[in-house]
Amino acid sequence: MKNNIINEEAIRTLKTQRSFRRGDIFVYAALAALIAALFWAFVFARPKINLGAINVFHDDPIIGETLVFQYSFASDSYTIDDAWTDRVHSIRIDGGYTVRFDGLGDSADGFNLLTILDSGEAFMLDADCSRRKDCVGFAHIRHGGSVIICVPHQLTVVGEGGVYNEEPGEDPDGDVDLVLG
Amino acid sequence: MQTGHLRRVQAAFLIGALTLLMLFAAPAAVSDSPNPAAYTTKTKQSTAFFSTTVALSVQDDFSKEKNVRKFEDCWQEVKDVLRDIENAVSVSNPDSDIALFNALPEGGSMTITEHTANILLIVKDMYAELGGMFDPTVAPLVDLWGFTPRFNTNRYQPQYPYDPPALTNGHTVPDERYVGGFKRLVNFDGIIITGDTDTGYVLWKEIPSVEIDGVLYQAQLDLGGVAKGYAADVMRGILDGYGYTHGYFSNGSSSMVLLRNASPDAVADGTKAFTLGIRKPRDGANEQSGYTTLQIRDRALSTSGDYDHSFTADGIIYSHIINPATGFPINMPKDGEPQKGIAMATVFSDSAAVGECLSTALCVMPLNDALDYINSIERDITVYMVLYNAAYDFYEVISSEAAENITIRDPAYVPASETDAEGNIVYTGTLLN
Numbered sequence: 001m002k003n004n005i006i007n008e009e010a011i012r013t014l015k016t017q018r019s020f021r022r023g024d025i026f027v028y029a030a031l032a033a034l035i036a037a038l039f040w041a042f043v044f045a046r047p048k049i050n051l052g053a054i055n056v057f058h059d060d061p062i063i064g065e066t067l068v069f070q071y072s073f074a075s076d077s078y079t080i081d082d083a084w085t086d087r088v089h090s091i092r093i094d095g096g097y098t099v100r101f102d103g104l105g106d107s108a109d110g111f112n113l114l115t116i117l118d119s120g121e122a123f124m125l126d127a128d129c130s131r132r133k134d135c136v137g138f139a140h141i142r143h144g145g146s147v148i149i150c151v152p153h154q155l156t157v158v159g160e161g162g163v164y165n166e167e168p169g170e171d172p173d174g175d176v177d178l179v180l181g
Numbered sequence: 182m183q184t185g186h187l188r189r190v191q192a193a194f195l196i197g198a199l200t201l202l203m204l205f206a207a208p209a210a211v212s213d214s215p216n217p218a219a220y221t222t223k224t225k226q227s228t229a230f231f232s233t234t235v236a237l238s239v240q241d242d243f244s245k246e247k248n249v250r251k252f253e254d255c256w257q258e259v260k261d262v263l264r265d266i267e268n269a270v271s272v273s274n275p276d277s278d279i280a281l282f283n284a285l286p287e288g289g290s291m292t293i294t295e296h297t298a299n300i301l302l303i304v305k306d307m308y309a310e311l312g313g314m315f316d317p318t319v320a321p322l323v324d325l326w327g328f329t330p331r332f333n334t335n336r337y338q339p340q341y342p343y344d345p346p347a348l349t350n351g352h353t354v355p356d357e358r359y360v361g362g363f364k365r366l367v368n369f370d371g372i373i374i375t376g377d378t379d380t381g382y383v384l385w386k387e388i389p390s391v392e393i394d395g396v397l398y399q400a401q402l403d404l405g406g407v408a409k410g411y412a413a414d415v416m417r418g419i420l421d422g423y424g425y426t427h428g429y430f431s432n433g434s435s436s437m438v439l440l441r442n443a444s445p446d447a448v449a450d451g452t453k454a455f456t457l458g459i460r461k462p463r464d465g466a467n468e469q470s471g472y473t474t475l476q477i478r479d480r481a482l483s484t485s486g487d488y489d490h491s492f493t494a495d496g497i498i499y500s501h502i503i504n505p506a507t508g509f510p511i512n513m514p515k516d517g518e519p520q521k522g523i524a525m526a527t528v529f530s531d532s533a534a535v536g537e538c539l540s541t542a543l544c545v546m547p548l549n550d551a552l553d554y555i556n557s558i559e560r561d562i563t564v565y566m567v568l569y570n571a572a573y574d575f576y577e578v579i580s581s582e583a584a585e586n587i588t589i590r591d592p593a594y595v596p597a598s599e600t601d602a603e604g605n606i607v608y609t610g611t612l613l614n
Contacts, residue, residue, distance in 0.1 A: 106336035130333045131348045131492055139434075139460065149228050152334045156228055177444070178429065179471055180437060180482050180527065181460020181489075 049073055049120030050143040052161025056101070056114065058084075059154040068155075069099060071116055098125060104153035105129065112155055122148075122157065129153050139179060216242065217453070220427060220443035223249075225256045230263045231271075231409055232330065233433030237416070240427035240443035255423045259416055259430075266412050269296040270404045272320075273330050282384055283320070283401040290385040298382035300404055300411045300534070301374055307407075307538035308369045311554070314542040316505040318372060318388065320401035321363040325355045326510060328490055328501035329403075342394055362393045364508040366400045409436040410483055410537030417481070417533075429455065435489065436533050437482040454478040458590075462488040462525040462567050463576060465591035472578065472594040473565065473587060477529065483536030485544050486525030486567070487511060496520075496571070504545050511544050514571075521570035521613060523548065529563040536562075548613045555581060556605040568597065570612035577610040 056069040069088050071078040078097075080088045087103040096117035104110040112135065113125040123140040127133055127150055135150035141159040148157040217240070224238040237259050241248045270279045278297040285291065293301070307315055323329055325343055337348045343359045371388035388400035409432045416430040417438040427443040441453040455478060458471025465472060487500035491510070497520055500510045507513070512522030526543035528536040543551045543566060555564050568577040577597035580587055584596055597610025 106334065130337075131327060132333055132490060133492075134333070134490065137489065145224065145226070147226065147228065147234050149234060151232050152336075175456060176458040176471060176474055177442065177455045178431070178437065178439075179434065179458045179460050180484050181434060181462075181471075181486075181525075 051120045051122075051141070051159050052144065053159075054114075054116055054122045054141070055158045055160055056099075057156045057158065058104075059156070068101070071097070071099075073118075073120065076118075095119065101153075101155065104150075104155065106152075110153050112150055112153055114157060122159065124148050124150065124157070127153065139181070217427060217441075217443040217448050218445075219244070222428075222444070223252050227260065229260075230267055231405075231412070231433060232273075232333075233409075234431075235263065235433065236429075236431040238428045238430075239420070239425050241425070251423060255419065255425070258419055262415060262419065263412055266296045266408060266415065269294050270300060270408045272403065272405075278384075279402050279404060282386065283399070285386050286399055287386060287388065287390040290383050293382050293384045295378075296411070296415075297384075297404075298374065298376075300408055301372070301384070303411065303532075303534050304369070304404070304407055304538065305374065307535060307542075310558070311538065311542040313369070313505060314545045315538045316367055316369045317402050317404055317407070318367045318369050318400055319503040319505050320403035321366050321398060322360070322503045322508050323403050323501060324401075325359055325363055326499065326501070326503065342396055358393055360508040362391045363398065365389075365391050366398065367505050367508070368400070371400065372402065406485065406541055407534055407537045409433060410481070410533035410535070412436075413438045413481065413533035427453070432533075435484050436537060438533055439478055439480050439482065441478045452476055452478070457482070459484065459527055459565060461591065461594070462486045463569060465576070465593035472567070472576075472591050473589055475582075475586075475588065480529045481531060481533035481536050482527070482529055483533055483540045484525060484527040485537070485540040487522075487544065488524065500544075502541060502544050519571035521572070522568070523551065523566050524569045524576070525565075525567040526551075527565040531561065535560075539564075548608065552579075552606050552608060564606075567594070568610065568612050573612060577612050579606060579608060579610075581606055 051073055053073065054071045055067060057065050058068045059065050066081055066083070068081050068084045069078060078090060088099065088101055090097050090099045096115060099114045099116065101112045101114070104112060110128050112127040112129070114122065115125045116122045121140050121142050124135040124138060127135055129135060129150050129152040135148055138148040139146070141148060141157065144159050144161045146159045149155065219242050220240040221243050222238060222240050223243060224236060226234055226236045228234050237256055239252055239255065241252065243249050268274050269277055271277050272280050272283065274280060278293045282291060304315070304317060331337070331340070332348065339346055343355055345353060366388060368388050371386070373385040373387055374382055375385065376382040386400055391398050413430055413432045413436045420428065420430065420440065425440060427441045429437055429439045431437045439455055442455045443453065447453050447455070454476040456474055457477050458474045461472045485502060487498050487502065490501040491498055493499070497514065498512065500512070502511045503509070504511055512520055514520040523544050526540045528540045528543070530536045530539070539562065543564070546554065548568070551566070564581045566579040568579065574593070576594050578587070578589060578594050579598040581600070583600055587596060589596060595610070597608060599607050599609050601607050
């Protein structure tokens with residue numbers, strides 16, 4: 001009996017209680033703020049890297065083309081071809097890596113320095129390929145499809161993939177289709 | 182009764198036949214009618230030509246297997262023709278027309294193949310129109326200043342008496358006697374073309390040789406830049422032949438031909454245009470690689486400048502673009518003055534080959550001559566130029582485009598031209614006054 005009365009009273013209390021109390025407003029506001037912050041952080045504030053990987057190829061007249069080095073932005077890891085482990089070295093720098101390729105060119109003693117940035121960029125920092133150093137002058141790779149080539153050292157650096165694009169040459173995250181220069 | 186019944190049968194038969202015809206024809210009509218909204222993009226690149234990256238990008242309905250195959254065929258033909266052109270005119274190929282012609286003595290002649298002849302005929306016209314400011318016989322000077330392919334290797338060996346013993350990061354200005362002597366080899370009037378497409382073309386070297394320190398030097402040709410533009414024009418012809426209307430071909434990103442753009446945004450806004458950025462010849466105030474962006478389609482694009490194939494020594498930029506009149510790279514500073522001049526010239530036209538000649542010559546001409554030339558010609562071209570003065574930390578942009586249509590993306594690049602009532606470009610800046 002007593003239990004029933006208590007239960008009935010409890011039920012009545014619950015029923016007559018206002019469904020929305022003043023204190024609840026703060027809870028809801030905090031929750032909304034949290035959701036908004038998470039949304040912003042994951043959708044807008046996350047740095048948009050438009051690159052999936054950096055591939056470095058070497059073209060040998062006899063062996064042909066070898067994928068010498070590959071860096072993946074997603075896993076922040078790289079691989080070096082077995083035959084090249086004594087000639088390719090990577091060091092961590094502030095904001096990325098600098099990768100050194102040695103033993104290049106006809107005299108087998110040339111080098112290239114490739115910088116890869118966590119922000120989704122890659123460029124040739126330096127090389128001793130020639131006086132002109134055309135490879136250093138190439139536009140920086142910022143999206144899949146862009147290339148940097150060093151002709152005397154037979155190196156080709158290719159940007160691959162990206163967050164949004166499947167086809168090389170497109171840059172949907174940037175606002176430019178092509179760069180003339 | 183019989184006649185009426187026959188008529189109805191005939192009518193039914195006719196209607197039935199027409200219906201069947203439409204049913205069979207309709208799918209074919211629908212599938213063949215171009216629908217750019219359904220297009221996707223395929224791009225192929227190669228680094229095997231002209232020592233640079235060439236890119237062929239085409240937009241088509243690639244959900245159909247036949248269109249995928251068509252693109253593969255087109256790419257193969259593109260590569261084959263690029264190889265033909267390069268084999269004909271590249272000095273890196275010892276059997277090319279140009280390599281063999283360069284080896285000829287004064288007074289020599291030889292038959293040349295079609296691509297070589299086509300390029301030289303275009304150059305003949307442009308040489309005359311540009312008052313000699315574009316002249317491929319600067320080749321010996323290009324070699325003297327170290328810009329030919331043989332210097333672009335780490336196995337360099339000195340070959341000629343004027344060669345530096347080794348390639349170092351420093352630079353020595355070549356011996357004045359060679360600059361002066363090789364200047365006498367610069368004279369495209371002395372390169373004569375005879376014949377026609379039926380009988381074939383013959384090329385004559387009627388430029389007297391020059392002797393320096395007991396060594397005889399002959400006139401030479403360097404068709405590098407204009408050959409890239411010519412190749413782009415030929416590629417557009419190939420794309421037309423395959424029926425492509427959307428896409429582009431880029432030859433080293435300094436020479437391009439654009440068709441239309443079928444990307445979803447371009448189709449949606451009705452422009453079917455590409456958004457093009459023109460690369461900065463110098464680092465500016467922000468990291469974007471273009472100093473301006475614009476919408477463009479169905480055009481040939483060319484650009485030349487002192488930032489590409491050049492080296493800097495003692496703060497002076499030595500460009501591979503040689504001034505035919507002085508024998509020196511463009512923009513050599515006068516004593517006591519900062520280096521200044523036209524850093525980059527960009528031309529939009531109907532022919533990439535013509536654009537190459539124009540953009541190169543505009544870098545060579547003094548600014549006033551360049552503006553006079555642009556204002557006087559009848560050609561349908563659009564020009565952008567970037568001026569610099571080493572004493573200042575900003576750059577000026579001159580364009581034949583109306584000021585309100587130009588979008589500059591970097592505050593370090595300042596518009597410095599107006600179009601007057603007659604449509605002439607007027608320089609309003611300060612760097613080159």
